Amino acid sequence: MAKEQNTERDVKSEFMETLRSSLKENTFVKFTLGKYRGGEDGLENIYVNPVKIKDEVKFALRYKYKTRDIYKNHTSDEAVNIISDEMGKNFLYGGLFTTTNDFVLEYNKKRVPRTYTRKASFSRVEIKEHNRIKTRYIDSKDKYLNLLGITNLKGEVKGDKYDKFRQVDKFIEILNSLIETSSLADKNEIDVIDFGSGKSYLTFAVYNYLNYKLDLKTRVTGIEQREDLALLSNDISTAVDFNDLKFINSTINDNSLKKADIVIALHACDTATDDAIAKAIAIKSEIVILAPCCQKYVRKHLHIPEVLKGVFKHGILEEHLASFITDGLRALVLESYGYKTKVFEFISGDHTSKNIMITAVMDEFTEDNYLRKVVEIEKMKAQFGLSDFYLDKLLTKTK
DSSP, X not given: OOEEEOOSSOHHHHHHHHHHHXXXXXXXXXXXXXXXXXXXXXXXXXXXXXXXXXXXXXXXXXXXXXXXXXXXXXXXXXXXXXXXXXXXXXXXXEEEEESSEEEEEEEOTTOOEEEEEEEOSOSSOOOEEOSSOOOOSSOTTOHHHHHTTSBOTTXXXXXXXXXXXXXXXXXXXXXXXXXXXXXXXXXXXXXXXXXXXXXXXXXXXHHHIIIIISOOEEEEEEEESXXXXXXXXXXXXXXXXXXXXXXXXXXXXXXXXXXXXXXXXXXXXXXXXXXXXXXXXXXXXXXXXXXXXXXXXXHHHOOOOGGGTTTSOSHHHHHHHHHHHHHXXXXXXXXXXTEEEEEEEOOOXXXXXXXXXXXXXXXXXXXXXXXXXXXXXXXXXXXXXXXXXXXXXXXXXXX
């Protein structure tokens, strides 16, 4: 049972003293400020956790908003002062978690405080090591997100668009990491092609992030075969003054673009992903980012080895096997041309429940590596009775 304290003494002062004691005695686990009643738009909570930064213990304050998180690091004294200032003024709830007990300070509508003591939720103190606290890579206040229908006029993410917002933010995080590990980290200008830009959420975010967050002069071209989407995206680009963001009504193969440092192809259906890979290789793109879907070509030509037929006799398993073989061969092809590749799970989009992403960063092309990878590819084809998997045939035609 929670023990309620309703004495006449200064409840807040005693609560704050308990907080200070927990810090001195190293029993402090975390602190939560809730029930926000202040005037800052979108702010919901402040979470306080100890973190180790360069061998020094600090306290990370995570300001949780509806659409983003902001982190600020403080000393213990600074953190205590912030908590004291906020409690009873902007926040009506304060939860102190220690290894001895949980302590709650709560205010009613008339700002009258009371405290509760509960059994400890945590038995030990955990101090995470953080040299860099993650923040959002896109800002919901940006106008293009409103024009694309992701946010309302206040810059708040719409309820049914939050998954898309997270997907775009995660993509920009991945893109940023790839740039940092590539030769593009030393460049001042970048050209990007987005094959199959669709509703162009990612395309706009890429342009905005590279130009205005990384301060790189970036030209981005979206290739979209649906004319209405290309026209709409161009109208929005004009409205937000993204002068070097253009959209072309075309297919991957029909456009005449011959230069790109980064090639993106997300949810390009079936062999369209292969067309994008071939194009990226031909124009020597430094970075390639793919999220394949609907891998049908290999499944039509796949011959499962006798020893595996019992396992893959079910259609759904055969479909997954064909998809994995397709994407594995795509990664091997990129590696044969000197790219370092990664294949991992990504946040799924509206078009497909599949969430495999392939990234490739140019390293170095060597003839020996190329020949080794070709042998590996041919062995895989032979294992599953594949005369081709489309991409190899496509590259042979373009040589």
